[in-house]
Amino acid sequence: MEGSGSYPVSLSSLHFPLAAQSVSQTLSSLRRSALSVTNRLRSIETDATFVQEVADHYGLPLVANERCGSWYIPPEAKTGSAYFKSTDGHTGQWDFSFRRLNIQVLPIARQHGGCIIVDSTRRGKLMPDALSKTVPIWCAVLNRALFPSERTYHAVQFPPNFLGSSEESQIERRIDGFVKSLKDLKLDLGDLRQQLGNPIRVAWANRSYFHPTDLHKGEGYNLLVLCSASKRVHGAEISEGGYIQGAGDDSEGWAHGLIPPVFWANKSALFATAEDDLPGFIEELMGEYRQQTDGQQTHLILPTKNLFLSQRDPQLHDSGAYDLVIDCNGKPNTDDESPNRLDLGCGSLKLGSRDLRKSLDKVQAFVRSRLGADPSLKLLVTCESGKDLSAGTLLTILCLFYDDSGDFSTQKQGQAMNKQFIRQRLAWIMSSKPDANPSRSTLQSVNAFLMERPDY
Template sequence: MASPGSFPTLDALYFPSAQTSLSQTLSSLRRSALSVSNRLQSIVTDAVFVQEVAGHYDLPLVANERCGSWYIDPQTKAGSAYFKSTDGHTGQWDFSFRRLNLQLLLLAQKYGGCVIVDSTRRGKLMPDALSKTIPIWCAVLNRALFPTQTAHHAVQLPPNYLGKSEESQIESRIDGFVHSLESLKLDLERLRQQLGKPLRVAWANRSYFHPADLHKGEEYHLLVLCSASERIRGAEMSAGGYIQGAGDDSEAWAHGLTPPVFWANQPVLKRTAEEDLPGVIADLVTEYKRQHTEHKATVIAPTQNLYISQTDASVDVAAQYDLVIDCNGDPLPVEGNAKRLNLGCASAKLGSRDLRKSLDTVRDFVGTQLGSDSSQSLLVTCDTGKDLSAGALLAIICLFYTEDGTFDASQCKRSISKQFIRQRLAWIVSSKHDVNPSRSTLQSVNHFLMQPPDY
């Protein structure tokens, strides 16, 4: 018998094994609710709504990458946009000069507008990209391209969504963004002709279409900002298998599945058991890549000999281009090859730091090779075709190319400012709309270019 005062405490009645079991059970329930199967079915459900929106407005569908592409059948996808929600976060409102999205101008002129598709998680009605980033972008373009049409200059924001203070603060920044856009020295007259008319904004989500009676018009092009998913309040597990924003953050759940592979293989994926999906997806992705491998490089205007692309080991790029710089390639296999330069950069932020150390080598390579024959073509690649390759090209353009896109080795000794770098970056993002050099990559390029020349 226990002595007085030796009765077990409350803490002693909780068995560690039971606690672990409860935690594991809750984690298992959450994983089940957020399973790949539930995500894919939720995407299919949301895609039906997206098609209804396109039909209602009689406008083509454009994906705000990357999330938006999950909700659009590639056969009905007219294009892509790259608007970040971070550029609409409270207090951080911005007009991005790394993502100009000028590809939408011709699309809007051709169809009278478009439906831009995105989604969001965590119980929000729409992502900040739709509620703020794109409205800011539209206001800047309307003021820059149509300065006399003041009726279209105000920032168009969703109804009863933001506070008056935030709306006022956003409005106060637009003229500054316009000035910065004008300082890029883009051909605004050409852009004005490409667009033709100012932009108007509408919103389409499961709660409302606003303005309810707004459609394509003679005086404007209409951008419909469509949030694909139904708004679910509370935890994702409470939605009976439906997941709001199921296509978001796909790197964390998709096992390598991409929207094109998903849309091409829906029946197979639907009948596959959850535990078998990772293996089936891996096989489908491999087969899709085998059938759809195609090397695509983009020329950077106004140059006529600089190209950018994703690295593709299956393509003999040396047969198509005189010179090649591969930012991620291993330097050892190409030592002694005067026409090819592999930098050996890592990926992501480590790669950006590696690039900073390699840009003097890039400068010497380009100065020597194009200096002897400036008519040669030069392809710059990296593992994404969007980050390190864009950074290396930016350095090359700033160092060696004149305002009209002509190579001139004597340019290399000039003083370079941040504004000059921003102007040359506009060449790249205007030519290849999905490039997205990271902040760390741009910092590396700026650091290199703004140093006093060492020769």
């Protein structure tokens, strides 16, 4: 054949141009584009408009179910925070959290006749389990424990046509056990009743319905409106023109360190910034924010008069406002060791919890020596977050040295050192600092240290 020498003679000599990218790669690229930071922030802005409409409809203040809920509420419109976990509403795992008592919601509800608890959930769901089950469980427990004669409010209030009758009945059967466990904490139920004022009624607000349609705040009850901020999306984000359901969820994975107050303060500038430039711009904004918010708030742990909890802050430590400081993450300095300061040198996360277990003997000796000499001294306990290791350390101190009235004592109180007693003292911390969140590893370290001691 004429010119046949110019044709390939085998398959191996055939050269096909490589496709720019496969179909799956193209779809992945489109999905990443749809889930951009800008799309997330614009979706949050859209959902926040709905949340404000709910607030206007009911005439009630907004409370964020952290951490997701704060994205949907401008700081000036946010009255408080709650910490209801969706996992406590998961099927078969229904629970009333004794680590997250959410007592801070009670005075807000009393003052305003109720409040709106704001949360969201990811694609495909109408509302998170926190709003369909966890909060209704919490309301039923409080109604029964604080208002035993108000039987009208004792049943668990469920969203309409959402759960199966079997799941509802199984949840209902657990409530009395939760009530007993709450009473076993020995909190002042009379004081809690005074803080709340009236039993709780529950309503739901989402993009599909308001239920009950004619229920508003009124005399004789506090209305908790459980608001799911996002529009329900059944398909992929690509089909929604960039709208993302539950855009504020799991912000650690997409926000580059951005937090809600900084978003709301710089919303226009963020929207005007190119996607590729956003990480650097966010870093700048967060640096400015940290400079403006130097100095962390401390929390007095009631009913004590001298135990304080805070995120670590050198300025706070050196302010002279506290007589004694225990810094869980501070590096010990044997060359310049202050008799009124104890640095434990714990690491972060689970490593820090294990380090704490090895350091609690030092904490016990330090507190016995210093507060034993003068119980009126103010003691500040800090860690990186102000929520984990410091809370575990304070829990140890409360169990070892403080009686039921919150007074320092080195004498045994005739109380067995068991998990129930430790839980009672933990309730003091959670009531005084609702966002405290000692990890499971930290609590295991504290429990092991306390319950292995033959004499405390």
